[in-house]
Amino acid sequence: MLSFRQVHLDYHTAGLIPGVGARFSKRDFQEALKRGHVGSVTLFSKCHHGWSYHPTKAGRKHPNLKIDLLSRQIEACRGIGVRYRIYLSAGVDERLAMERPEWVVKRRDGVTYRPLEAVWFKHLRFNSPYLDVLCDQIREVVERWKDCEGLFLDIIAPQHDYSEGALREMRSLNLNPENEADVEDYAQRVLTRYHERTNAAANSAGNSEMSVFHNAGHVPIGARRYNGYNGHLELESLPTGGWGYDHFAISARYAITTGMDYLGMTGKFHTTWGEFGGFKRPAALRYECAAMLAYGAKCSVGDQLHPDGAMNRDTYDLIGAAYAEVESKEPWCETVTAVTRIALVSAERNQSAARSHLTTSAADEGAARMLMELHLPFLVLDRKSPWAGFNLVILPEGFEMTTELADRTRRFVKAGGRVIAAGNSLINAAGDRFAFDPGARLVGRSSFDPDYVVATSATPDVPVMTPIVIHGGCYELEPTRAQRFLERRITFFNRTWEHFCSHQHAPDASTPVSPSAVATDRVVYFAHDLFTRYARYGQPLYRDFFFAALSHLLGKQLPVSTSLPTDGRFNLLEQKKQKRFVAHLLYAPKSRRGSTDIAGQGTHKPIEIIEDLVPLHNVRVTVRLPRKIRSARLVPTGESLAFSQSGGAVTFTVPEFVAHQMVEMAY
Numbered sequence: 001m002l003s004f005r006q007v008h009l010d011y012h013t014a015g016l017i018p019g020v021g022a023r024f025s026k027r028d029f030q031e032a033l034k035r036g037h038v039g040s041v042t043l044f045s046k047c048h049h050g051w052s053y054h055p056t057k058a059g060r061k062h063p064n065l066k067i068d069l070l071s072r073q074i075e076a077c078r079g080i081g082v083r084y085r086i087y088l089s090a091g092v093d094e095r096l097a098m099e100r101p102e103w104v105v106k107r108r109d110g111v112t113y114r115p116l117e118a119v120w121f122k123h124l125r126f127n128s129p130y131l132d133v134l135c136d137q138i139r140e141v142v143e144r145w146k147d148c149e150g151l152f153l154d155i156i157a158p159q160h161d162y163s164e165g166a167l168r169e170m171r172s173l174n175l176n177p178e179n180e181a182d183v184e185d186y187a188q189r190v191l192t193r194y195h196e197r198t199n200a201a202a203n204s205a206g207n208s209e210m211s212v213f214h215n216a217g218h219v220p221i222g223a224r225r226y227n228g229y230n231g232h233l234e235l236e237s238l239p240t241g242g243w244g245y246d247h248f249a250i251s252a253r254y255a256i257t258t259g260m261d262y263l264g265m266t267g268k269f270h271t272t273w274g275e276f277g278g279f280k281r282p283a284a285l286r287y288e289c290a291a292m293l294a295y296g297a298k299c300s301v302g303d304q305l306h307p308d309g310a311m312n313r314d315t316y317d318l319i320g321a322a323y324a325e326v327e328s329k330e331p332w333c334e335t336v337t338a339v340t341r342i343a344l345v346s347a348e349r350n351q352s353a354a355r356s357h358l359t360t361s362a363a364d365e366g367a368a369r370m371l372m373e374l375h376l377p378f379l380v381l382d383r384k385s386p387w388a389g390f391n392l393v394i395l396p397e398g399f400e401m402t403t404e405l406a407d408r409t410r411r412f413v414k415a416g417g418r419v420i421a422a423g424n425s426l427i428n429a430a431g432d433r434f435a436f437d438p439g440a441r442l443v444g445r446s447s448f449d450p451d452y453v454v455a456t457s458a459t460p461d462v463p464v465m466t467p468i469v470i471h472g473g474c475y476e477l478e479p480t481r482a483q484r485f486l487e488r489r490i491t492f493f494n495r496t497w498e499h500f501c502s503h504q505h506a507p508d509a510s511t512p513v514s515p516s517a518v519a520t521d522r523v524v525y526f527a528h529d530l531f532t533r534y535a536r537y538g539q540p541l542y543r544d545f546f547f548a549a550l551s552h553l554l555g556k557q558l559p560v561s562t563s564l565p566t567d568g569r570f571n572l573l574e575q576k577k578q579k580r581f582v583a584h585l586l587y588a589p590k591s592r593r594g595s596t597d598i599a600g601q602g603t604h605k606p607i608e609i610i611e612d613l614v615p616l617h618n619v620r621v622t623v624r625l626p627r628k629i630r631s632a633r634l635v636p637t638g639e640s641l642a643f644s645q646s647g648g649a650v651t652f653t654v655p656e657f658v659a660h661q662m663v664e665m666a667y
Helices: 026-035 069-080 094-099 130-144 164-172 180-202 244-255 282-294 313-332 362-373 403-414 530-537 540-557
Strands: 005-010 040-046 083-089 150-154 211-214 233-236 262-267 298-304 342-345 379-381 392-395 418-422 440-445 451-454 468-470 475-479 483-489 517-519 523-526 560-562 569-575 580-587 591-598 603-609 616-624 631-635 643-646 649-657 659-666
Touching (some): 005 313, 026 313, 040 069, 083 130, 130 150, 180 211, 244 282, 244 362, 262 282, 282 313, 342 362, 362 540, 392 403, 418 540, 517 540, 530 540, 580 649, 649 659
Parallel strands (some): 005 040, 040 083, 083 150, 150 211, 233 262, 342 379, 342 392, 418 523
Antiparallel strands (some): 451 483, 569 580, 616 649, 643 649
16 A cells, blocks of 8 residues: 655766765665655666666666665665655666667657757667666566565656667558558557566566556556556646646546555656756645645655755755645545546547557546536546446547447436536537437537627526637537527637738627527537637636536536635545545645746746645535535544534535645544
8 A cells, every 4th residue: 555655756867977875874864754754755776867776787877876875775764664666767768778779769750869959858669679678677676675665667658669670560560650540559569568578577576565657647547458557556747847736636536436546746846857956835735735635645745866865854844844744634535435426538539548648638627627616526537437326427528429438328318317518529420410419400510710609598697698709619500309508609700811800809790500508407518619618718607607507407416515716626535434524625826937848848838836825714515425424523633513414415614724624524
């Protein structure tokens, strides 16, 4: 079982740097871990530069390392009861890339890497003898350190490789290198070979407790075969490093459905990995660790050890402030299950395949953000997950409605389930009709982009009744048995060089057109890509339309109602053994300042900052529970909390909290 308080101690150290490990002190190392309340630490065997930090026959020790650093770190951990994992850079090895350039992945244009760029991401080919070297390095580690609780193998993703060896092997497998689908097929086969061989190497010492994690920067939704090669999951998600504060929550809501132990991974950095001298505010790390607990995860904080091997006291004071709180909350966070009746079925594509962190769905993000801002607990499902036990299923645009899934949707609705869908999610593969009937006939695709959405008497709580612009185009439909839930207006014309109006687009025209959304008593369908537009534009009125659909379908049976601000978060977990529900309330104001260059590749993203933790007072919560409760209290402090319950709904008010508050409801 994973520790609740882990540190990922990065140690990527260039061969040019002198005095590597020269200031390592067992006493100082132990003192830092104790100050940080650390329960487990990931230590380096081999880094991205290709150097090992211990004597090795399978690799090459750092040229300026005079001691067996890894052994000394492990000895220090053992001395204070801190568990440890071992890291090996798998997909990147700068030293070997320079010595054996034929082992580097070659792109379709013949380029392996740009030689004058100061970037080390020269990806090594798992379809080359490099895989033999990597497996030897893994075996060496697990046979020497048999009490290691796991391995972290980094930079693992399918690579489209056009090297000479890859072309020959594709031909031998009757795959066409000129066909992109065949190249992807080959990449998945190579990755499968990698997983099977590295896992076998990890198990070569006979340690049945050895848990291997293959990191790709994102746990791909639905890639069950590839995710299954992991013994646990680590959800890399540094909010300031380009992932943002919503990514982890979405990823965790999928991870909890896998049945695997998992942790969230953030960093102590102001930006992202490799930032020496970078520190985030204590308020941010406190909030991030609390959010991990709120979504059922253990915690991991990334640090980077100075090349001289000395631990940074400021870093472990920062981590310790957050981890002291985590330690006090652990009894209410162990062995939890999610309590929710809402499912978001992911629109991530190619779900059976391994994928990198660049393949996430904007529609997933938009729908999840709406739900989180409305404080409604939900789970993220892959295409194979059953829908039993859910009252409402959300199918965002991009969802691929196969014949089997159309049948499943019909059965779900017939049994009393509700569906909210958008864009092409209900349309067949040919794009010419609805595979699942929302009570309307598909006419075609509108030629207007943007156009306008108009609230109706069916959406009385939407505060703007005049046309609201929305980009991306939409489908035209003709209601058959569904009501016109939202109206629509087109523009006078699309913007071109021949006709344009004002700075952005033409205003709405009064021409009658098909509706923007239709509704029956069990289905609401949005003709626009509502969720993607919300992810891209953040227009709160789009969320108002979504909430109107929820209210239409669920009425007074909404699972949660609370006075939390929209930037607040609510989640509900259950500890069945202890016979209690635990509600998690989160709040921290966020701002955007500056930007970070992701991995030094020119991909700049805004930095989301948490600096001030503002107390909230008298936060009201009404939550629908499947059991009658007998008591409520604030934990871990233990104060009793007044509550009322009626018809399955429990209502209480939290007098005050800062950043995170748990409410235990025992039954």
